[in-house]
Amino acid sequence: MSNPPRRPKPTGQRASSGPYVSLVTGPSGPTERASKRVVTTMALAQFGLFVALLAPVTVSLALKTQQLVPGDQAAVVNGNVLSIAALFALVANPVIGRLSDITLSRFGRRRPWMFLGAIGFVASLTIVAFAPNVPVLIAGWCLAQLTGNAILGPLLATIADQVPPEQRGSVSANVGVMQNVGILAAAFVASWFVTDMLLLFVAPAVFALITVWLYCFVLPDRAITTRADVGGWKGLLFTFWVNPLKHPDFGWVWLSRFLLTLASFLFVAFRLFFLQEEVGLSQQGAVDTLTMGVLIYTIALVITAKLGGWLSDRMLNRKVFVIGSTAVFAVGLILLAHTTTVPMFYVVEAIMGAAYGVYVAVDTALVVDVLPNPDDAAKDLGVLNIANALPQSLAGAVGAFLLGLGAVGNNYTALFWGAGVIAVLGALTILPVRHRMTRNADGTITGSIATRG
Template sequence: MTIPTHTTLPAEAPARPRVVQGRLRCGEPPTEPRSPLFVGALGFAQFGLFVALLGPVIVSMALKVNTLLASPTERTSALGVVLGVGAVAAFAGNALFGRLSDRTTSRFGRRRPWIVGGVLVMAAALWFIAGAGSVPALAAGWFVAQLGANACFAAFTATLADQLPQRQYAKVSAMVGIMQNVGVLAASQIASRLTDNMLGLFLVPAAIGVVGMVAYAVVLPDPVLAQRPARLDLRTLAGAFWVNPLRHRDFGFAWWSRFLIILSSFLFTTFRLNFLVDRIGLKDAAAAQAIATGILVYTVVLVLAGWAAGVVSDRTGRRKTLVAASTGLFGVGVAVLAHTHTVTGFYVVEAVMGLAYGIYMSVDMALVLQVLPNPQDSGKDLGVFNMANAIPQSAAPFLGSLLLGVGAAAQPSYTLLLWTAAVVAVAGALVILPVKKVK
């Protein structure tokens, strides 16, 4: 574990946190549940950001690349490079900006400046991508978009630890996860209707993301850091990327479990449109529509499973077993997809994966919030944890491109890709079992 380099509470502060001027002081764990207005704004912000951010990952970037290149192998290779470069920015940006938000002394609060500034940078970069005329320009634009999005997302995620009492963890985590996936559904629906309008394909989701995050920033009771932290040096900056997994083993196991399921998911979703075009034989527009329908099926099942799992988890206090079971089920779904050759089969697998991921996303964040090393540095620690989202997003496009090219001539090796993804997901289920602090 990285030892915090500063303290946000005065020495004479009481051991139990109390509200000051309607807000908690920085680093104080809340005891009262948040209002429906706050929770609703939080959910809408999550929805908006993921409409803007995952639209390109799911469909839009593949459609953009397809306007620039003709060969199927060149397209998958270029898509892997563009998304991989952006995911490198996500890896660096999330941890770095999470740490900086912990230390921000703005009169507008610690998190609010990064939430608003980051989402505006992301929107500007998406506008640039819409008009880009080459693969290197796409990569540069996506790199900047991911930096902005992760500056926003790191600060936004830290507000979960800042603002929520433990008894709301799973229910609110379920709602946040549901809104994330509803955002993915909305992004796919928007993309399916704007396949011939590149400007709208990127800017409509960007506008939704800006509205959602700005609205949340308005209602967020973001406390001001009253005590200036120690000077930022290279050692402190490097500490933004590290929590000692030997000293904080539960956090380390949770990190690896998240890493593995995200790697499994992105090995498939990065190349989903190409899978439908190359394996199933659909045209670009039909493939985009099939993805939109598949995500609709996935999301409906996810919403029902996720909400039920969140309620059960908060009432029973059980997190670990639900996370392990759902991650294993996700791997089964990916393995079945490896032998799917019809659109109907694709929809069935989407339903299985929706069930698995609905349970997972509603409970896993609740588990993570319970094993955070230090509540005063929640932005930094959650930034480190979010590296488990960002690193596999960086690795998946490159690894996926390599797997698709093994033994491939005219047709990419989708069976190898999907079986690899299935094995990775099952490994993620096993890694969570040694966690001791959470049932």
């Protein structure tokens, strides 16, 4: 019997950890730097969308829930609303991302989804604003998650489409900055329109539509002429899957993102109630304190995000920044568990903001670096976004469980200690990632990712 043909050697270095693991040069993606116009309008679109998408998670839905469900049950109901609707985000992002990867349109692959999604998003948040009861509120917010992710998935995929590796750290920092500046803007909107639900929900949605449409007009979206075979319904089911054994770097990054996002949402979803019940503030006082806290958080985040993204590009190292920032974020959560005053709350916000700034800048760049296939960028980013959406669905149930542990009333100490432990686990799961970057003679950067098989 003749010997089987020998497999070609990997193009990268062989890892030292085992005979079946190799580091292979990852997909290069775009080679030309994205223009300032594209980068600027991309950031504006992210800002507008995050204002409208995260304002309800941060403040607005809590206020709407308190309007519909008076009393101490509002926190639990709000958590349930977030959990149910997050399931729609979990499904919508990878599916719509996959569909945008294979969209045949003279307007490009990403642009049609963002343009039409913005219209549906405004309509959905209008339903939320006028919701007369909890079932309608849930329906409206589910639609908002569906249409919002019809924008978000293709929007984030344009980073992989448009930005080369040597520019990703600084550009990806914009995602974290705009996300949290959006939360800050949302907090101010909430403080202005505490009792006006129409303005509270619809005004940010219209602003999102304007900024997303502006990006649509500027984006040099590449049209494809041949649609890849996705394998029908069976292939669509695999939209939700990237084999972590074949692509271990992606798998570990996914797990880390899942854990830190869960820890973060245990903080964000219950922060307003914490200020009222533990610190003893009125509703207006809690909103004002939250607004100032988010301002402090965001200032710290903006500074560290830009610095962290730039340093990770210069040092060609993402892991050390992701691990360190996640660990510091965990420390902030544990400190919050023992916070009983407004000044201490502000100190904790500064610590967590600085840590999260580094994390969102560098982790987003790391995510794009370890994508298995640039042609499936939106699909794979959609799978990654499950790690963003699923924790939102679980945060309400996990938070309710932790709040109910061994205490009369809500146990916020258990809630934030639990969140801190989860964040520590998120830091540890980055350790096995074997991604490497090398600078070429022409100044470009080549990424290497771990594969098996």
